[in-house]
Amino acid sequence: MGWSFVSIIWAKTKQLLPKGFSKNQLKDMNPSEIDSRNLEIDPLNQFGTMGPTDVAVDLKSYRLKVTGKVGRPLSLSYDEILKYPSSTETVLLICPGFFSNNGRWTGVNLKSLLQEAQVKKEAQYVDINGPHGKGVRIPLKTINQRRILLAYRVNGETLPQKHGYPLRLVYEDAYGYDWVKYINEIIVS
Numbered sequence: 001m002g003w004s005f006v007s008i009i010w011a012k013t014k015q016l017l018p019k020g021f022s023k024n025q026l027k028d029m030n031p032s033e034i035d036s037r038n039l040e041i042d043p044l045n046q047f048g049t050m051g052p053t054d055v056a057v058d059l060k061s062y063r064l065k066v067t068g069k070v071g072r073p074l075s076l077s078y079d080e081i082l083k084y085p086s087s088t089e090t091v092l093l094i095c096p097g098f099f100s101n102n103g104r105w106t107g108v109n110l111k112s113l114l115q116e117a118q119v120k121k122e123a124q125y126v127d128i129n130g131p132h133g134k135g136v137r138i139p140l141k142t143i144n145q146r147r148i149l150l151a152y153r154v155n156g157e158t159l160p161q162k163h164g165y166p167l168r169l170v171y172e173d174a175y176g177y178d179w180v181k182y183i184n185e186i187i188v189s
Helices: 007-010 078-082 108-116 140-145
Strands: 064-068 074-076 086-095 099-109 125-129 133-137 148-154 170-173 185-188
Touching: 064 108, 074 078, 074 108, 078 099, 078 148, 086 148, 086 170, 099 108, 099 170, 108 125, 108 140, 108 148, 125 140, 133 140, 133 170
Parallel strands: 064 185
Antiparallel strands: 064 074, 086 099, 099 148, 125 133, 125 185, 148 170
16 A cells, blocks of 8 residues: 555645545646545546646656755766666555545655655755746645655556656645646756
């Protein structure tokens, strides 16, 4: 399951949803207030999507850049990213009022990449960016409190283009609009 001691304690303060919980109700809930571990995995062909769905990324020129307040800036190809140890986590995505997707996401743990880049002590935030100015800022102090991945697979399949191929942020407890698709840059500040 991949639950750490901290996430188990955190989950005990949330509303534990039963198996078979209404998808219609789920789309109107706050992901940070619910424990979704009993929910079924949604088939990928039933996943909803919002935002851009047609960004084409050329893997020959693609680089994930990790810059800012780091001792070792990174510029990684897709193949290099795939060589990092992977993590698979079941995490619920809620686009409020529209849909929810409960999926098994596989990718690189954000914390691992940040350790590789040697984040400087004075750093406080990490900005995860994609195309079209889309991004999210995550306080570094919360990185250990949530499951946060740069996913390249979902439900055992390569992440589809409409869901953010080659990399999508999987951000436990955050609404879907913060799950940045087509990630190309991480800036530590």
